[in-house]
Amino acid sequence: MLPMKTETAPTLSFSRRGFIKISGLAYSGLSLGLMLPGRAAAEANPAFPAPGAEEFAPNFHLRISRNGAVSIVSQNPECGQGVKTALPMLIAEELEVEWKSVKVVQAGFDQRYNRQVAGGSGATPAVFIPFRTLGATARTMLVTAAAQTWGVPASECFAQANAVYHRSSGRSIGYGKLVSVASTLPVPDESDVTLKDPADFKILGTRISGVDNPDLLSGKPLFGIDQTLPGMAHATYVACPSFGGKVKSANLDSVKSMPGVTDAFVIEGAEALDELVSGVAILGVDTWSVFKAAKALYVDWDIPASVKAQSTDGFYAQAETISAGEPQKNERSDGDVDQAIANAANSLDAYYTYPYASHANLEPQNCTAHVTADRAEIWAPTQLPSSGRDLIADHCGIPKENVFIHMTRIGGGFGRRLINDWMVQAAVISQRAGRPVKMTWSREEDMQHDMYRAAGWHRLRGAVDARGNLVAWQDHFVTLGVQNDTKPGRGAGMSSDEFPCRFIPNFKLDSSIINTDVPLGWWRAPGSCSIAFVTQSFLDELADAAQVDPLEFKLNVLGETAHPGAGKNDPEYHGGRMSAVVARAAKMIGWGQKLPRGEGLGVAFHFSHRGYVAIATHVVVTKSGSLTVKRATSAVDVGSTIMNVSGAENQVQGSIVDALSTAMGLEITIAGGAVQQSNFHDYPLLRMSTTPEIEVEFLTTDFPPTGLGEPAFPPMAPAVANAVFAATGKRMRSMPFNKHDLSWS
Amino acid sequence: MSKYTLKINGSSHEVEAASDTPLLWILRDHLNLVGTKYGCGMGLCGACTVHLNGEAVRSCQLPVSTLGARAITTVEGLDPQGASAVQQAWDEVDVPQCGYCQSGQMMSATSLLAKTPNPSDAEIDSAMAGNLCRCGTYTRIRAAVHLAAEKSAAHA
Numbered sequence: 001m002l003p004m005k006t007e008t009a010p011t012l013s014f015s016r017r018g019f020i021k022i023s024g025l026a027y028s029g030l031s032l033g034l035m036l037p038g039r040a041a042a043e044a045n046p047a048f049p050a051p052g053a054e055e056f057a058p059n060f061h062l063r064i065s066r067n068g069a070v071s072i073v074s075q076n077p078e079c080g081q082g083v084k085t086a087l088p089m090l091i092a093e094e095l096e097v098e099w100k101s102v103k104v105v106q107a108g109f110d111q112r113y114n115r116q117v118a119g120g121s122g123a124t125p126a127v128f129i130p131f132r133t134l135g136a137t138a139r140t141m142l143v144t145a146a147a148q149t150w151g152v153p154a155s156e157c158f159a160q161a162n163a164v165y166h167r168s169s170g171r172s173i174g175y176g177k178l179v180s181v182a183s184t185l186p187v188p189d190e191s192d193v194t195l196k197d198p199a200d201f202k203i204l205g206t207r208i209s210g211v212d213n214p215d216l217l218s219g220k221p222l223f224g225i226d227q228t229l230p231g232m233a234h235a236t237y238v239a240c241p242s243f244g245g246k247v248k249s250a251n252l253d254s255v256k257s258m259p260g261v262t263d264a265f266v267i268e269g270a271e272a273l274d275e276l277v278s279g280v281a282i283l284g285v286d287t288w289s290v291f292k293a294a295k296a297l298y299v300d301w302d303i304p305a306s307v308k309a310q311s312t313d314g315f316y317a318q319a320e321t322i323s324a325g326e327p328q329k330n331e332r333s334d335g336d337v338d339q340a341i342a343n344a345a346n347s348l349d350a351y352y353t354y355p356y357a358s359h360a361n362l363e364p365q366n367c368t369a370h371v372t373a374d375r376a377e378i379w380a381p382t383q384l385p386s387s388g389r390d391l392i393a394d395h396c397g398i399p400k401e402n403v404f405i406h407m408t409r410i411g412g413g414f415g416r417r418l419i420n421d422w423m424v425q426a427a428v429i430s431q432r433a434g435r436p437v438k439m440t441w442s443r444e445e446d447m448q449h450d451m452y453r454a455a456g457w458h459r460l461r462g463a464v465d466a467r468g469n470l471v472a473w474q475d476h477f478v479t480l481g482v483q484n485d486t487k488p489g490r491g492a493g494m495s496s497d498e499f500p501c502r503f504i505p506n507f508k509l510d511s512s513i514i515n516t517d518v519p520l521g522w523w524r525a526p527g528s529c530s531i532a533f534v535t536q537s538f539l540d541e542l543a544d545a546a547q548v549d550p551l552e553f554k555l556n557v558l559g560e561t562a563h564p565g566a567g568k569n570d571p572e573y574h575g576g577r578m579s580a581v582v583a584r585a586a587k588m589i590g591w592g593q594k595l596p597r598g599e600g601l602g603v604a605f606h607f608s609h610r611g612y613v614a615i616a617t618h619v620v621v622t623k624s625g626s627l628t629v630k631r632a633t634s635a636v637d638v639g640s641t642i643m644n645v646s647g648a649e650n651q652v653q654g655s656i657v658d659a660l661s662t663a664m665g666l667e668i669t670i671a672g673g674a675v676q677q678s679n680f681h682d683y684p685l686l687r688m689s690t691t692p693e694i695e696v697e698f699l700t701t702d703f704p705p706t707g708l709g710e711p712a713f714p715p716m717a718p719a720v721a722n723a724v725f726a727a728t729g730k731r732m733r734s735m736p737f738n739k740h741d742l743s744w745s
Numbered sequence: 746m747s748k749y750t751l752k753i754n755g756s757s758h759e760v761e762a763a764s765d766t767p768l769l770w771i772l773r774d775h776l777n778l779v780g781t782k783y784g785c786g787m788g789l790c791g792a793c794t795v796h797l798n799g800e801a802v803r804s805c806q807l808p809v810s811t812l813g814a815r816a817i818t819t820v821e822g823l824d825p826q827g828a829s830a831v832q833q834a835w836d837e838v839d840v841p842q843c844g845y846c847q848s849g850q851m852m853s854a855t856s857l858l859a860k861t862p863n864p865s866d867a868e869i870d871s872a873m874a875g876n877l878c879r880c881g882t883y884t885r886i887r888a889a890v891h892l893a894a895e896k897s898a899a900h901a
Binding site: 081208209216228289360647658680687 | 746762763765779780787824835836841846876880883886887
């Protein structure tokens, strides 16, 4: 039996007061010493991956067993952004273990982990130093344990490849053999722990394949939709096609009599569009039975007349009028745009639009739940388990501390699964049915009950002076509110210092809102994903108006200066960092080469999530107007360290394909307050044959590392639109691009 | 509800289900072979691709009553160690992001390579046209198919 962890054992049981105090601390403080993990913690939360009784577990993220096995706990949801591989690499690097010896274990939701969310490209900046500190602290303790064992000063020892070495004698001892002694040591202060010099990194900065690949590629049950529980019913949910509609009556008896159907009932739901919406739950022996029953279900819906009247045609017409009139609100005004335009050598007006888009996660929304009167255990592919926990507690009448959430692998996030409307449905169905259920949405239900990427409309004015400098920029941005006429919906806002703000003397941003009942959600690079198309295309138009090469014009606007953010928490925008990636992407595409008519190069850039990304494209447009993107080159500056080169490149490649897919063909339209698209025949994601060649280069700079799940998305659409203009002289001012006639003669 | 005997990954399985139940849901819900994925239910996305007598087919479009004694292979049956040339290539190229579509992608690729051991980019694009990847890993899939072809040639 191991000695007691006398330094820390009392903190294993924690009061509510202590819990709150702890949960507000940074990772290092949280995890090191204040409260160590133990079996008691696992008993309290079945989703917490407990360490073994005889493991060295100096914090909540790593365990070493007596046979030397190393486990690193991944606390964040994995939706394809690669955190389950990249973030444990930070810990392993400082722990001085070989990557092949590491087993990564997925954590469930547990408030003792900070920031269990997949969103905002935020994990990298949040944990880059704290996770390394976790590894370095454990390494320091193992070195101390070895020094004590040998009776030599710790300064004479060093760690390497899962062992501690004594420099002068050449003795070594494996980590596994140090577990007993290390477990008795106090956890050192952060100030006594030294992080490695990045020049000595062995794991970070290399190419590491995804830790889930072996299970993923052999079909193991990793995803939410793969979970099964004993005695489980399969279920599906049917909500009103028109948003906010409520069930008046339904042919439940007829549905219940169908083969394979075991139950069907109405869930009244609540008012909010993003929580528990009114609908019908159908339960049965397999998913097919309940999907078939859902098609045979007839519901008389109570739909407000105001919702029935809503359509995207109507929104577009409203926006066209509103954008030309007095704005509701001025967001920012620098200099004097009117005066600058009056004095300018050339000025331009333009009107840009983009549609609603659906996340279309390939794994439809689903959740497996076992909920009783006072306890819920949930298996969910969620990007934000804490909000799912709160919703379930609220709608099932269960104390929050009795809601336990296992975080499964996620078959695509893209922001959809930050909203947990589907999670609470499964929980309520299970509680009402009195048995475990797996609830799966049909593709049609998924596409028609998304939290959509907002459509938007921009009426722009801009001007250049006689020397070709950009001198004025004005945007009247018309956006969407959700049951709100003063506040934009999720992801529908625009930063008041959006580019080219801060880079030019005269800048004005106004906004107006159209109030609707169409639910909105965060998309990949919310706001940026569509706004960059507008700003980077109009910038290209102004270069043309100035008769300056677009690359030269853009580099001239960017300059080399770092501009501070508007508020103290807003990031600076460094012109020099952006200029460098723009120049590099352009060089990679072969900027300046002579191309035949119908071929063109375009370049665009965008700053989001503190990342600097430029993309250049080479397009071919046939005389009949068929558009092909041959090549896309991207240059990316996300700071000093690319943690996992393979994963990072994959994010950029994927962002480029995702952005091209969205720009080319994706559009959600509304009629009668309901979405008109239903599956991939009318929401045509890009396929392999239309994927361009893609090249990715990282420019490492002396800045803290930042995230890469999102910032490579925004520049792609305008890079294509700008290249199409170069190829054909046709300017596309709306998405999707496949609606434009690009033919030429 | 009727009883069917199916030949899946070399073994015989008895299931009881409605005659129009697609193979996809037999695999997932009745036999707990969940590597085969549901994406669209209309044969549009390819996530549910399996082999029927070696041919890549969409299991969401195949009613259980039509299967008879034909041999069905799923991703779980590609290789006893999960290490077929295609699976190895997918790991080495580090294809997956979310990974949800990849079993369907690998089933299509395996079927392609069985008929066309050394495919061109155009042949790959054509054979893989029915498989969507929402994360956009297409360039890596193409590279992995080429690598799998090399691996198979080396072992031939």
